[in-house]
Amino acid sequence: MQLVDEIIEKSDGKLCRHCLGRMLSKSIDGEDNVSRAESLDLDLDFNECVICDNIFDKIDDELFGKIYDKLVFLEVEFDSFVVGSRIPKEVQQRDEEFIKDLDLDVEPIKKEINRIIGKELENTLKKEVNFEKQDIIVNVNLIKNPKVRVQINPIFIEGKYNKLVRGIPQTKWPCGKCKGRGCEECNFTGKQYPCSVEELISEHVLKATKGYEAKFHGAGREDIDVLMLGSGRPFVLEIKEPRIRKIDLEKLEKEINEINEGKTQYHGLKFCERKRKAEIKVSSPDAYKVYRALVKCEEAYDKDKLVALKDLGEIHQQTPIRVSHRRADKVRIKHVLDLSYEIIDDTSFEMTIKTEGGLYIKELISGDEGRSNPNVAEKLGVKAICEKLDVIEVSEK
Ligand SMILES: [Zn+2]
Ligand SMILES: [Zn+2]
Structure with missing residues (x-):
């Protein structure tokens, strides 16, 4: 054979x-190389x-002894894995050149190395190589004396929270x-605050998964002094380097909610894919939020003017002064979709307001020195502030 x-x-x-x-490998049949x-x-x-x-x-x-020792040492629970390897640069180059010079269409040497190690581990450990999605990555460094490093991939848990x-x-x-x-x-x-919605759940999930670190990704956020009621706000909790992946989320959710009773609650916890982390942050065009605000006026307001709040409609809102240090200064156009109110006394009333996401409610009420137009204070002709604010619904996307 000429090629040989x-x-x-x-x-x-x-x-x-x-x-x-x-x-x-492309010219001769055979079980392996x-x-x-x-x-x-x-x-x-x-x-x-x-x-x-x-x-x-x-x-x-x-x-292989080094690999097994490492897995035992880490006490890591996994079902799927892939093998990655590092080899001397010269070896990789010589392999590439050889293939190129003979104009062959065969796999690079690293692929064969990874496959040989992967197959052996599959047989011994009864775990599965999965290139799409894997619990751990076994990294083998073959440059000098072989070294082994195990990377544990994160798990993602999604749910909704209430802040009470x-x-x-x-x-x-x-x-x-x-x-x-x-x-x-x-x-x-x-820490500025002793606890957070994040920590009140993550400390328990970290303990259950023996994870290294947790990251909380919320679908937007409310201010510190704002409650999150109703069905709750979606979030994804990322647990880095979990050594236990199979946990009973239903049971854990119950336990966490008992511990945090009256403070925070978490619902519908379930495992999810990494992509959910980005997905929950993008709101669809018909996403909305419903707020309940206690409006306090500087002096008695004209109750007949309340009805005018119903046609607040399109709001041109320049980035509020209080967040201007972290958000780009620009005018955003947002719509008030629905509004109702209940009179409390001469200087205060409660307002329920449904809006597109991203409208700042405190500034919609006060006017923020003319940066929100129109606004509640202007419609009523008195100075007004938002004394209390709750999110009572965050729409499903
Ligand atoms: Zn060789
Ligand atoms: Zn300090």
Whole structure:
């Protein structure tokens, strides 16, 4: 066979069974590259390889021993995995050149290495290689003395939360003075607020999964002094490096809600894909929110004017002063979709308002020094502020 002759000539007969078989993988039948090479009945000793420097000899019992030790040490629970490897750059280059010079369409050497290790692990551990989605990645470094590193992929849990008391931020809030390092001001906690919607769930999930770190991704957020009522606000909790992946979410949800009774509640916890993290942050054009606001006027207001609030309609809202340090200064156009009110006394009333997401309600009421137009204070002809605010519904997308 002409190709065999070309390969032998180019390598001076110095190839290992793996590399020879791999070069012939599209031309000769065989169960694997080694059996392809052996089927040729060539007068070669295969002891020296000009492509890989006999790197395949490093895939031995000692290497597998290191992998098993690592998995035992980490006590990691997994069903699926992939193998990744690092090999000397020269080996990779020589392999690429060889393939290119002979104009072959065969797999690169790394793929064969990963497959050989993966197959052995599948057999011994009774776990499955899955390229699409895997619980862990077994990284093998074959550059010098083989080293093994195991990467544990995160898990994602989605649900909805309620915030039943004021004064709790959605996510961990570093101390304003020490920026989280810990100082006298924050009692060396590094935190501005003792707890958050995030921490009140994540500490329990971290414990149950033996995870390293949690990240909370909310579908928007409410201010610290705003309640989140109704069916709740969607969120995704990401648990990094969980050593336990199979947890009873229903049971955990119950426990967490009992512990946090009267503070925060979490509903419908379920495992989800990574992509949900981004999806819940993008609101669809017909997403809406419903708020309940207690409006306090500086002086008695004209009750006949309340009806005019019903046609607030299109609001041109410039970025509020209080958030201008973290959000781009621009005018956003948002619509009030529905509004009703209930008179409390001469200077206050309660307003239920349905709007497109992203409208700032406190500023819609006060007018924010003319930055929100039209606004509640202007319609009533008196100065007004939002004294209390609750989110009572966040729409499903
Ligand atoms: Zn080789
Ligand atoms: Zn501090």
